[in-house]
C-alpha cells in the first residue's frame with residue numbers, strides 16, 4: 065500500500081521533472097541541500113513558540129506545515145529515485161539497526177543517544 069503510494073510519487077516526480085528538463089539539476093548534492101532547506105522551512109513554523117503551542121497549531125498553520133512536510137517527502141523520494149535506493153527497504157533495515165542500538169531495557173523512557181545509554 066505505502067510502497068504503491070511511494071511508487072506513484074516517484075512516477076509523478078519523474079514526469080514533473082522531465083517535462084521541465086530539471087533532471088540536470090537533481091544531483092544528490094543539490095537534492096540533499098533542497099531537503100535541508102525544506103526542513104528549515106518546516107522548523108520556521110515552530111521557531112519561537114512553546115512546545116505546548118507546537119502541539120496545538122490551528123488548521124491554517126497545519127496546512128502550511130503539511131505542505132512543508134510534503135516538500136521534504138517529495139525531495140527525499142526524488143533523491144532516493146536518482147540514487148536508485150528503495151526507501152521502504154532502507155527504512156526497514158534502519159529500524160532493525162535502531163532496535164539493536166536502542167534495546168528497550170536500556171532506552172525505555174530515556175532520551176539519550178545510544179552511545180550514552182547504560
Ligand SMILES: [Mg+2]
Pocket residue numbers: 102105131132135
Ligand atoms: Mg517549502
